[in-house]
Amino acid sequence: xxxxxxxxxxxxxxxxxxxxxxxxxxxxxxxxxxxxxxxxxxxxxxxxxxxxxxxxxxxxxxxxxxxxxxxxxxxxxxxxxxxxxxxxxxxxxxxxxxxxxxxxxxxxxxxxxxxxxxxxxxxxxxxxxxxxxxxxxxxxxxxxxxxxxxxxxxxxxxxxxxxxxxxxxxxxxxxxxxxxxxxxxxxxxxxxxxxxxxxxxxxxxxxxxxxxxxxxxxxxxxxxxxxxxxxxxxxxxxxxxxxxxxxxxxxxxxxxxxxxxxxxxxxxxxxxxxxxxxxxxxxxxxxxxxxxxxxxxxxxxxxxxxxxxxxxxxxxxxxxxxx
Amino acid sequence: xxxxxxxxxxxxxxxxxxxxxxxxxxxxxxxxxxxxxxxxxxxxxxxxxxxxxxxxxxxxxxxxxxxxxxxxxxxxxxxxxxxxxxxxxxxxxxxxxxxxxxxxxxxxxxxxxxxxxxxxxxxxxxxxxxxxxxxxxxxxxxxxxxxxxxxxxxxxxxxxxxxxxxxxxxxxxxxxxxxxxxxxxxxxxxxxxxxxxxxxxxxxxxxxxxxxxxxxxxxxxxxxxxxxxxxxxxxxxxxxxxxxxxxxxxxxxxxxxxxxxxxxxxxxxxxxxxxxxxxxxxxxxxxxxxxxxxxxxxxxxxxxxxxxxxxxxxxxxxxxxxxxxxxxxxxxxx
Ligand SMILES: Cc1ncc(C[n+]2csc(CCOP(=O)(O)OP(=O)(O)O)c2C)c(N)n1
Numbered sequence: 001x002x003x004x005x006x007x008x009x010x011x012x013x014x015x016x017x018x019x020x021x022x023x024x025x026x027x028x029x030x031x032x033x034x035x036x037x038x039x040x041x042x043x044x045x046x047x048x049x050x051x052x053x054x055x056x057x058x059x060x061x062x063x064x065x066x067x068x069x070x071x072x073x074x075x076x077x078x079x080x081x082x083x084x085x086x087x088x089x090x091x092x093x094x095x096x097x098x099x100x101x102x103x104x105x106x107x108x109x110x111x112x113x114x115x116x117x118x119x120x121x122x123x124x125x126x127x128x129x130x131x132x133x134x135x136x137x138x139x140x141x142x143x144x145x146x147x148x149x150x151x152x153x154x155x156x157x158x159x160x161x162x163x164x165x166x167x168x169x170x171x172x173x174x175x176x177x178x179x180x181x182x183x184x185x186x187x188x189x190x191x192x193x194x195x196x197x198x199x200x201x202x203x204x205x206x207x208x209x210x211x212x213x214x215x216x217x218x219x220x221x222x223x224x225x226x227x228x229x230x231x232x233x234x235x236x237x238x239x240x241x242x243x244x245x246x247x248x249x250x251x252x253x254x255x256x257x258x259x260x261x262x263x264x265x266x267x268x269x270x271x272x273x274x275x276x277x278x279x280x281x282x283x284x285x286x287x288x289x290x291x292x293x294x295x296x297x298x299x300x301x302x303x304x305x306x307x308x309x310x311x312x313x314x315x316x317x318x319x320x321x322x323x
Numbered sequence: 324x325x326x327x328x329x330x331x332x333x334x335x336x337x338x339x340x341x342x343x344x345x346x347x348x349x350x351x352x353x354x355x356x357x358x359x360x361x362x363x364x365x366x367x368x369x370x371x372x373x374x375x376x377x378x379x380x381x382x383x384x385x386x387x388x389x390x391x392x393x394x395x396x397x398x399x400x401x402x403x404x405x406x407x408x409x410x411x412x413x414x415x416x417x418x419x420x421x422x423x424x425x426x427x428x429x430x431x432x433x434x435x436x437x438x439x440x441x442x443x444x445x446x447x448x449x450x451x452x453x454x455x456x457x458x459x460x461x462x463x464x465x466x467x468x469x470x471x472x473x474x475x476x477x478x479x480x481x482x483x484x485x486x487x488x489x490x491x492x493x494x495x496x497x498x499x500x501x502x503x504x505x506x507x508x509x510x511x512x513x514x515x516x517x518x519x520x521x522x523x524x525x526x527x528x529x530x531x532x533x534x535x536x537x538x539x540x541x542x543x544x545x546x547x548x549x550x551x552x553x554x555x556x557x558x559x560x561x562x563x564x565x566x567x568x569x570x571x572x573x574x575x576x577x578x579x580x581x582x583x584x585x586x587x588x589x590x591x592x593x594x595x596x597x598x599x600x601x602x603x604x605x606x607x608x609x610x611x612x613x614x615x616x617x618x619x620x621x622x623x624x625x626x627x628x629x630x631x632x633x634x635x636x637x638x639x640x641x642x643x644x645x646x647x648x649x650x651x652x653x654x655x656x657x
Contacts, residue, residue, distance in 0.1 A: 024468065050468060056498060061491035064457020065464055068475075071446055072396065072465030091488070092457065096449050102652050103433040104440070104447045138653050162655040238654075 482513020543571025
């Protein structure tokens, strides 16, 4: 069935709530209003207010309460209205949720959903990509779907997972991406990347909204006779480095692409793993195309300059191919 | 038909006597375990890292803890060791925990009182002050969600009530009418910071009306008073009327932690509160009311010492974790 990325997330949650009465939702404006982006529209009416809880503006309490409920056997799905505000709950996530299993053997199955990413003129407070903050924290899983199919399959896996999962939905994809998504109960496993385009000359490793930038660049490059392979990571933790390394071994050149800023981003980690594990296969330097190390600017020309785009990717890819 | 008044009075007195013994047993056990930890094992270098005790505050976890049902859930603070004892954690496990052995509740992954056990419905202490307040709201939410009449007990110090998490957590629980019992041990210091620099209201209880929840202040060194307040709070919460705050006035009779000499605390305050020692007070009351003879109390103390000797010995024999366990349990499959 044709559906948007947003609808895919919504269907995934809906199905999990139908399947498991322990799944419930909490967050700001998710009930009566159906969520700032309407991901939870209709859920209050269908599932009732015990399972769709409108909370005060209290990110730390939302996440803290999700952890407490999870420890008691429920499966909370908490929404942070904008991923930027997840910082208000950082302590609960990083200091408590992430460490429970390791410290005292207590499982914390819960999902924190947060719309992240730029390209919607949201400015510095409504556009960030905070995935690397959490990918650095042992004990958390980090999921970043790029397609509607994966958005549904991954949210379902995330809800069934027995560890705390951060689920970053790219808000610029919510209504932009519309594709055929199975209506049945399928899942996409956490920790499995996908080779979404086969190629010979270089590998573009990416995730989230940048998948579409990579695709556009690959089309341009193809017209020039350069064959780019694209790997969509889908989950950042667990990181499927096997798929990445196989691709690099095959093409011998790699371009790492993310919308998050440069320093300490996922690209840095991938670069390290690639050079540690398949250095001998490389025929050129590892190239990163990312946002620069600045806050996400508001004004359209600034934001456009900030975001990686197909032209920038193609340019670096050409350089790398001819290296 | 009710029993004749004399029989009823006798029965009540007997119940009170038994309760007093139960109080004393847990309070004296907590004191003995913590004395051994702080004044012996820590000084001998057998316990490394930070050590925090609840000396002088034992009436609070004991008076409150003994109002619980098996399926109620606890979020203790770092001065509530008796909660672990009341929930059935053995002193052996506690010493092993403090010594970083596999016999401890965290198998050496964490130390001191930073432990929990969901099988006994104790949510691990969270080091970040007040972080357990939202967590307790979530635990209470789960109890309500499942249609039980159980409650969540959430303990903290006066200083913790300055943190945003405290306010967010209490507010959420109040709005959702969740069955949470907040127990503040107001021991008048947060590390070196006196109450006057922590907040501008006179009592922690003053914070409750801002969230539309009831609060009461009790003498935190009177275990019967604490217990009775907790019974009122539990009744309120079990009846679905939402959270309830109990502020227990007490004093921290040690430094903040074992390394802290607490020179910033005026001596006269320590002397004044020494005279209000909750254990000595309970013993005195038991003797005055003819609930116990001095001999009975001595006997109980001797039993506790023996139990603690055994527990220390057991813990010292518990092995340290093997370094191969380092990577275990970061994730379900790891
Ligand atoms: C968020 C946070 N900041 C600082 C600390 C360090 N710290 C540990 S206990 C403590 C004082 C706590 O005072 P209070 O809440 O009154 O409890 P008490 O120790 O007096 O029982 C401090 C500052 C901490 N654990 N958490």
